[in-house]
Amino acid sequence: MCSRHLMRMCGALLVALTVVTACGCRETTDKPRIALIMKSLANEFFMTMENGARDHQKAQADKYELIAQGIKDELDVSRQIQLVEQMIAQGVDAIVIAPADSKSLVAVCKRARDAGIVVVNIDNRLDAEVLREKGVAIPFVGPDNRKGARKVGEHVAAQLAQGDPVAIIEGAPNAYNAVQRRLGFEDACNAAGLDVVASQPAHWEMARANEIVSGIITEHPAIKAALCANDSMALGAVAALRAAGKLNSVLVAGFDNISAVQGLLAKGEIVATADQHADQLAVFGIEYALAILRGDTTPADKETPVDLVTRETLQGGVSGALATGAAG
Amino acid sequence: MRGAGRRFLGDSLGLVLVLATLVVFFGLITRHFFSFTTLQTIVNQIPDSLVIAVGMTFVLVIAGIDLSVGSVLALSGAVLGVCLARLHWPLPPAIVACLFTGLLAGTVNGAVTVRWALPSFIVTLGMLEAARGAAYLVTTSQTQYIGEPIERIAEAGLFGISLPFLIAFLIVIIGQTVLSHTTFGRYMLAVGANEETARLSGVPTRMVRLSVFMISGLLASVAAVIHCARMSAADPNTGIGYELNAIAAVVIGGTSLMGGRGSVANTFLGVLIIAVLQNGLVQAGAQDPTKRIVTGAVIVAAVIVDYYRRRSGGLTARVGG
Incomplete structure (x- = not known):
């Protein structure tokens, strides 16, 4: 009696869960989900990058969903590989990644590509040789x-x-x-x-x-x-x-x-x-991933601006930075 | 007093020898090592490591370890930086907030270690992570540029000796006096030599342990003030690996990792040896891998030289031998 009651409860719970997840999925199917995987969040540079991406997503919440993840420090390569694997398992539509190591991350990025996920490389460029060896092309969007x-x-x-x-x-x-x-x-x-x-x-x-x-x-x-x-x-x-x-x-x-x-x-x-406009760097990557998902563009490398900052440019700096940001 | 003086000289001879060898060696292989600038650089750079190492000496004397000092330095510095640069507090309350942060971290280390009788290794390892995280949190991971308000500390001085060095030197003298001439010092040595025996003899062992970790935390925050004054800025990423440098300096100074034996004056020499080594290697233009290999080798060699000198000097029969 008691166990049957328990069974029924579990069953009900399962149904409820399925409905919730199904609804969750249905709600998001029209909106692509993009994972942003960064290096150390202990670093001001990546904090700025993440905040820039979040602001961008908030401004166009109807266009895509953002999952932003970082690792403890820039040396925690294996954790970053795990993060990519989790994102593959979650079935995101695109991964925008700043790899902590230019060689070790290639294999897992290839797995993501094989799973049909759009991968865009930002900030730190994946090693060209290893990419060639693995027979995979991943576009790099970032500064020189x-x-x-x-x-x-x-x-x-x-x-x-x-x-x-x-x-x-x-x-x-x-x-x-x-x-x-x-x-x-x-x-x-x-x-x-x-x-x-x-x-x-x-x-x-x-x-x-x-x-x-x-x-x-x-x-x-x-x-x-x-x-x-x-x-x-x-x-x-x-x-x-x-x-x-x-x-x-x-x-x-x-x-x-x-x-x-x-x-x-x-x-x-x-x-x-x-x-190098840290706040725009991830945004460039995300917009590029969105363009690829829409089929607007074919994957190719894209260079983002790096500007010299001196006392002279500081004075007229704000408008200058905005202009470049808009251009990118 | 004469006896104590001679004992210090005898005890320290091996270290002085290592130090002299290093100075001569770098003097020969670089062009400008024998210069006032080098001396000035070293005097300018050691105060923060020195202050941390004094606290670490106490911790090792009671057979504990404090792995959190680097992170606590970063966190206390972060608090100082945020108070000055972001909240625009005047210097004195900002320094109080900084010192309080260090004292608090040390108190937590000590209280947890004592209350649950846990190894300090694991408790301070936890603090190493937690304090670093807190440092990122208070600064939102941004280096705080402080500038003028804090630079006054680095620029102040007496007879051409900077205030940070004077503070550090004073702390060394106080530390040595406490260790060798006070009841608390004898308690520390007793707890380190054999905690159970000490407890049975009426030493308030828990109180001693707690106090030592509080002192270590507080000194880490004193080091933070000095560090920030030297850099004019508070960087939440700073101080990584300082705990290992401090432990190396203390052990080079002959303090036993097993506890029950130690000398703050010799820790001073240990800090000097590491500072001379790091400075000399930069001046010699050594590349990073070379630097690390040489530093590691010298740390071990210094301890070996000290071991033989102790043996031949027949001075091993002191407390806890």
């Missing part, structure tokens, strides 16, 4: 970090003389964008005939960059500029120069245009940084 770093480097070089010694403070050496930025800085230095006397990784960290720059300016007192692969490290460099009383003789440049450097840019303590 090398070109951006070169612009920053050229702005610094314009204020220096040929043969001046400079230092490069690199990001994490295993990250694709860190390598691209270093290469971009080197391009600018080579073109202007600057002498790169030191190039060391500080793993994107302010405190580490501070230690490294302190050491470098002691060993190379004549140094004229420190080109840093992100703004956090530029902050560390500025602190090191201030402590050594060399703030006026060494130019510091960064990358990313985070809020913390705005004041320093205005004061000229950081001479240049690059803005």
